[in-house]
Amino acid sequence: MRPLRRTGLAAAVLTAAAVLAACSTGTDASTQPTPAAAAPGNAITIGIDLPLSGPSAAPAESMRKGFELTAKEINDAGGVNGTPIALDIQDDAGDPTTGVALVDRFVQNGAVAIAGTYNSPVVLAQSDAVARAQIPQLAFAISSAITKKNNPWVFQTGPTDLGQIDGIVARLKSQGLTKPALLTDTTAFGAGAKPVLEQGLAAAGLTPVLSDTFAVDATDLSAVLLKAKQSGADHVIAWTVGPPYATLAKGAEQVGLGLPIVGTASAADPAVARLAGPAATNIFFQDAVNREKPQVKAIVEKWSGEFGGTVPSDALSAHDILTVIVDGIRAVGPDRAKLRDHLETYRNPNLLSGRIGSVWEYSPTNHVGLVGGNLVWKQYDNGTVRLADGS
Amino acid sequence: MTVVASPPRPAPSVRTTRHWRWTQPAIVLLVGAVVLLVVRPGPFDLRVLTLVAAYAIAAVGFNVLVGFAGVVSIGNSLFLAAGGYAWAILAVPRGPLVALLAGVVVAVVIAVLAGLALLRLRAYYFAVGTLALGALGTVVMRNWTSVTNGDAGITGAGYLKLFGLTGVSSIFAAAVLLLAVFLYLQEALRTSPLGLAMIVGRFDPPVADALGVNVSRTRVAAFVLSAVSAAVGGALVAQLAGGAFPDQFSTTAAISLLVIPIIGGRGWRWAPVVGAIVVIAAPEYLRFLDEYRLAVYGVLVTLVALFLPGGIHQLVRGLVARVGRRRHG
Amino acid sequence: MADRTTLDAQGLAVAFGALRAVDGVDLEVAEGQCVGVVGANGAGKSTLLNLLSGAVRPDAGTVTVVENGRSHRLDGAPGRARARLGIVRMFQTARLVPDLSARENVELGVPAPRGAWLEALGLPTSRRRAGARRRAAEDALARVGLADRAGMRAGELSLGQQRLVEMARSLASGARILLLDEPFSGLSRTAREVVASLVANLRDDGVGVLLVEHDLAQVRLLADRVVVLDAGRVLAAGPVEETLADPEVVRRYIGDIELEIGGGLDDARPSRPPVAAPTPVSAPPDLHADRTAVLEVRDLRVFYGAVPAVDRVELTVAAGDGLGIVGPNGAGKSTVLRGVAGLLTATGSVRLAGERLDGTATPHRFRHGLGFVPQTLTAVVDLSVEENLRLGWLAGSRAQSFAEAMERVGDLFGEIADRRKDPAGALSGGQRQMLAIARALVAGPRVVLLDEPTAGLAPVLVAPFADALARLRADGVAVVVVEHNLGLVRATCSTILGLRAGAPVWSGPTERFDGAAAHEVFLAATAPARTGPSLIEEEHLSS
Amino acid sequence: MTQAAYFVVIGLGVGSVYALSGLGIVTLFAGSGLANFAQGDFMVLGALVAVNVVGAGFGYLPALATAVVVVAAAGLVLGGLFTLPMRHRRVDVDVVIIGTLGVATTMTTLSGIWFGRQPQRLDSPLAGAFIPIGDLQVPAHYALLLAGAALVFGAVHWFHRHTDVGLQLRAVASSVPAARDAGVRVGRMLVVAWTIAALVGGVAGVLVASVVPIAPEAALPLGVNGFAAAIIGGLASPAGAVVGGLLIGVAEALAGGYLNDTLRQAVAPVVLLAVLILRPGGLLGRTRTVRVA
Incomplete structure (x- = not known):
């Protein structure tokens, strides 16, 4: 047995040396490149990332209801060119590690776009993963650092801080x-x-x-x-x-x-x-929402039963976020790259958010939907x- | 000559345990290689497996702390944070080795100080003491903005590039390798005088004292070892998220670390791996339960704690015994 | 010859609350010498051993170890410091780590050299040292005959085997001074022989052995000198045969439980132990009209885990009667009481005043008139005397109001009645025992079980206790008492049940319990006819 | 000077929150030797039930009564669950800690699902009234909270000292074998200990809801602060928990007032660590180990 023991020992030392020499710190994005197009299926999946547990659970819950009600309205009106949309709602618990993992999960489950998330550090951590996975993300966290990174795939609802x-x-x-x-x-x-x-x-x-x-x-x-x-x-x-x-x-x-x-x-x-x-x-x-706007009044009227009293602004902004994404899909179909390009030309004056007459618009140089003066x-x-x- | 006429027992379960020191790491490396090269899972599943490996590494030290020395700590997220922030700050400028070592050194220093100060206390008092330590750690992480950049955390932390792999697969390879090393050390410790001293210190402190074992010193040693493995685990978690943020190393992370060896089976050599799979991977794959996911997880933890103190190891031992009995007819 | 090491203790003393467990003891264990320590339950034997091994810090006195010339003061030193100097102690019950294998348990005893923690890193260089440690453990196991079970988990070994593994650990530890705490209790006959021969070998190899033991036969076999303890003080010390023959020792200690070979217990009767017994001893049974039994126990088997510790015990006691249960240490006396009280799992029928109690929980039995006084002083220390009595009353039949019951107890035990507000922890040993009895009585029981009530009582308290029992019986309460002190049993009980090795060997009225009966119960060599696996002694609760 | 007085009064109010949570933890520990990490969830459950009862149009007292009944029932169920394993074998204390952590996770999630995650408030009868201190004013329900803490402490103390059930609970806490030998029904007493701890938690939750916004996520921090208060008192003495809670509350208020808010957050952990290191048995408690045999 003795010689075998010695060679085993030598092998171990050798591999250890090789490993130590070979390892360095890579800085490129740490996600698998999978630019696969959205998986065809009977429904168009949209990933919704929210901190449903943890300190920001309350606003997340209001947004979730907003997303679900909006999706129901869209599907009742025939969905997108006849195909219904399906929401893949996931809880990142405000934890950056989970947030980054969920980007891969949405991609793996064939989501066309990601609406999420609420906490700025999580969106910042997801930025590399989103770029690598080449899937458009519409984040509602408000730190201006998010779009300062000029990640072509990341859009912000705004207004930022x-x-x-x-x-x-x-x-x-x-x-x-x-x-x-x-x-x-x-x-x-x-x-x-x-x-x-x-x-x-x-x-x-x-x-x-x-x-x-x-x-x-x-x-x-x-x-x-x-x-x-x-x-x-x-x-x-x-x-x-x-x-x-x-x-x-x-x-x-x-x-x-x-x-x-x-x-x-x-x-x-x-x-x-x-x-x-x-x-x-x-x-x-x-x-962010002017309750005097006619379209806001209409939605608040419809939804007040659901929320038992005043409809929180978070729910209304969820309505706008989903509407922007669905308008994009309706225009260019469920393709991530096309949807991203289209979003950069998106312009919509009659969404709920913002002052009367304010316009939600993106351009190749501005990925923030609502700019300061619109409030x-x-x-x-x-x-x-x-x-x-x-x- | 058998001295005592005892009833016929099943053949004594004579286990030559010396081979485990090499076979367990070998199995882990084999499984890692198969997953990476043959199974090639999707990005999300690979990321979850890497997280399982990272928490398993942290749990090896914790398995020594809870399983061998019998000490319960709910503040080990502090050591995860030490490893995570050291990596996020130093990995890119100074390279991976310095970052890992720095994290381990910081964690060891904290563990020695906290251990010496707190380990005289009994079960509850020590557990709550470490809870306070973890809470203090969170306050420092959130407010020492000059170093930790507060709640916004530190982004842009690189990852360990190995064998020319890129992205999560490289982190997964690094995690599997480090896990193999730590499992080897766990088994070596278990059969060494220090390991035996810890185990007897847990089961019967008066007997340990009578055998010349300084029980409190072995507990501090176990606490320091748990800090080392947690720091390395923390560095891997930081790589996965591409940065270090206070919310990653909160009390919930400390609780997960505590639950892994308990569900796995305290002191069992496979507890860190099995426990990590249940605690980290299961909730990811229970996502279909949506809102009820955490409720089911909580019920599982309570039932294991109350009715299955030996954890999954107790199930396995029952199974092996039953198979053993059937073979002996 | 190994280097010379002697252990020397001067004026050792320690008290727990008001109870002075060890009170000024001088003792020396020289190298290659075996010193026996004997004494009744509660004489302070185990406490003395705890003082020498460092488990308990002495209030006064010194412990020094002289190791080839260099002397080390160790009075307050912890056990681990003494272990490194070669002082190794064995506990009363086998204390192995169940999850570790027998070999690993023995390896724990092997002294670890300075750099032992390096081995934890699993470096190949430490392979040699690990191998040496493993071989030392396996040699020791071979010497006790358990070489083939080295790999088995300690939890799967029988109690006898576990004790032998512990013996192997002492062998492997290279001890210079070995402190043994009743190593023979709980062993089968063959296992006793192996342990005895091992102790003899160690002594001859130059190890100093301190042997705390009940079994006088083993003490006579192994010890060069013997120390007799009584209530924490050295009653007598010196060569074995001469000391054990000392009339004072015979009267105080041996006279109670063992007779000299040849002389019957009768002639020991005149020098009756200090029980004044003013009232007529056994009130003539016919005083009570109804002779119906108030407590009947048939075919009682009590289990420790799966193994029956006590087998086929029958006992009956009528109102106002007193039944004494006697027998050598480890005969299962306490186990019978705890079985009847429902504190241990038991089979067989237990009937109190006609009502079946077996299978019911202890609180139910207390409510239906069963009183129980545990052996160790388990009054609830944090509660006051009155609160402890209230606890007892709550568990009882509540036939009387608490005030009336307190009245009755007050006149029986005046001493604790006026300390009703003090916490039970502040009472002396004797007072706590009084409180435990009072607590059982305040519940208004029809039968009271008492487990070694005089253990740890100062002699001066034994007399009033005997009066209390007598008055209790006069009130029509049936009494079952487990007692070492034969004199007290004769003074307070009308019938006697002799137990040995968990089985009844004698029963009948007290008058007929003569020398032959005592010999049969205490000294008979043959184990009573028994079925089933090796006997497991009752868990011996150290005094 | 009025500023210091103001901070002390605010500190006493906030301290009563910690004291009430600590009382629940001590009640269970003194009755069964178990440390309950789900005590915060008992309080949140009580508060949310009360908020919904008030929302349905009933008054403050019926809401308090309903909350106490619901939470006590939950305590009873959990008591039964936690006592089962203890019947036939010695329970490892550290494993039971994790049992209560599991309960905390489950209750927090279920309360979130049943009552929603929005923070709620419950107007106490003294809502809107203020106690002036110089030109500053302290909301009256801080005083109500302090009085509530004193009342609950009095009730727990009276119950332990002067009732038969309390006596048997103290016997079990002192030593289970001694209690068993004395004929105490240990299993039943453990369930009673859980129920009473839940009852204290229910009352505490309702009182606290007038000061602290109550949301399911607030449960764990409430429990941890309760631990800080209870540990300072030695984990076994109700008086210790109240003193510990008020001590932390006032220290936090003064730190917040004269230093800055970051240090305020560090006060509870620092005070806890200091007490553990300097007086392991807690300021008031004796160092006594409670064995769950």
């Missing part, structure tokens, strides 16, 4: 507010937007008197609002997802802030009014939302 900031700066100027207190949350949403916000404000000659962060799951945020109140600011810019605005509103009431709070489009989340009640007041935000300002007034004065 950059777009919203231009809107905010414009409003601050018109309201004569000059000393902002900047509060951003510690999730990718807030952390990603913070540098962009500081740049936007500096460009407009506004230097924040306070710049602080807070956690989205905090039970009480009055401490950070008290600092804002004592910092001599004349208004607060709060950059976070939906529910924390309710905590901020209650905190403002507790410390008697008395300053307007300028927020992001996600302040439209009905959870803010439901959680804060009358305390939700003096909060201004740009809503409408709204404000909370004792728990109800209305168009902001002077918008």
